[in-house]
Amino acid sequence: AQSVTQLDSQVPVFEEAPVELRCNYSSSVSVYLFWYVQYPNQGLQLLLKYLSGSTLVESINGFEAEFNKSQTSFHLRKPSVHISDTAEYFCAVTPVDGNKLVFGAGTILRVKS
Amino acid sequence: DAGVTQSPTHLIKTRGQHVTLRCSPISGHKSVSWYQQVLGQGPQFIFQYYEKEERGRGNFPDRFSARQFPNYSSELNVNALLLGDSALYLCASSLFPTGGSYEQYFGPGTRLTVT
Numbered sequence: 001a002q003s004v005t006q007l008d009s010q011v012p013v014f015e016e017a018p019v020e021l022r023c024n025y026s027s028s029v030s031v032y033l034f035w036y037v038q039y040p041n042q043g044l045q046l047l048l049k050y051l052s053g054s055t056l057v058e059s060i061n062g063f064e065a066e067f068n069k070s071q072t073s074f075h076l077r078k079p080s081v082h083i084s085d086t087a088e089y090f091c092a093v094t095p096v097d098g099n100k101l102v103f104g105a106g107t108i109l110r111v112k113s
Numbered sequence: 114d115a116g117v118t119q120s121p122t123h124l125i126k127t128r129g130q131h132v133t134l135r136c137s138p139i140s141g142h143k144s145v146s147w148y149q150q151v152l153g154q155g156p157q158f159i160f161q162y163y164e165k166e167e168r169g170r171g172n173f174p175d176r177f178s179a180r181q182f183p184n185y186s187s188e189l190n191v192n193a194l195l196l197g198d199s200a201l202y203l204c205a206s207s208l209f210p211t212g213g214s215y216e217q218y219f220g221p222g223t224r225l226t227v228t
Contacts, residue, residue: 004155036219043117043203043219044156090155099169099210100146101217103155 002027002093006104014112015083021076021107023091031093033074034101035065038088047089050074086111115139117206117220125226126194134189134223138206144168145187146210146217147179150201162187163210191225199227 007022025031032051036044048059055067065076074091091104118137126132138145144163148156161169162181176192185206191198201224205217 006155041221043221044205045219046216049216092155099161100158100171101148101156102158105153105155 002102004091004093004102004104006091006107008107010108012110013081016080018079019081021089023074025072025093030096034092035076036090081111083111117204117218119204119220119223123224127228128194130194132191134202136187136204138185139218142206142208143185144207144210146205147189148203156203161210168210194227196227
């Protein structure tokens with residue numbers, strides 16, 4: 001079985017400041033890792049994913065995440081946040097040969113002006 | 114192209130009643146998954162269907178059932194509703210069901226309130 005822990009339930013940050021949203025996972029088998037974003041009253045949107053290869057993955061809107069196998073982590077970072085980044089962010093894993101996503105409890109990112 | 118659509122958007126039911134939620138996947142997608150998102154928690158996997166066959170089931174009671182139709186749309190049924198069934202129900206579609214290579218696209222969800 002897999003489990004995902006998002007260490008912060010809420011992260012307040014000022015606009016243009018850097019941010020890190022932490023994610024740790026547990027699994028006895030190899031997994032793929034994902035970050036999803038959920039804006040108010042909307043469904044989930046895939047932000048970025050790690051399947052294989054380079055451990056650093058990037059999104060088109062400036063977020064990046066690094067897969068650290070030894071620490072079983074997949075932290076999400078952005079060097080400079082915007083007001084529009086305010087949303088809830090979910091870390092998720094799925095077994096490489098599995099068919100379901102296991103999500104963390106989510107981290108609410110609040111960007112203040 | 115239209116994304117994943119779900120109906121209804123909101124629903125209020127009374128304890129003990131039955132509810133049916135509907136999902137239409139992205140055109141060409143053959144796999145549909147259902148997730149329950151209780152307020153303040155991450156989504157929890159309920160079911161996955163592929164080519165009308167159940168391919169996975171989460172840790173939910175038998176009151177929850179689902180099916181997939183020949184056009185790949187899907188229904189989630191919940192019987193004998195409990196207050197704890199109040200949640201956002203998310204549908205996700207993908208080309209195929211396995212692993213992370215095939216991205217799951219989520220719909221906007223159906224907000225179910227049980228009173």
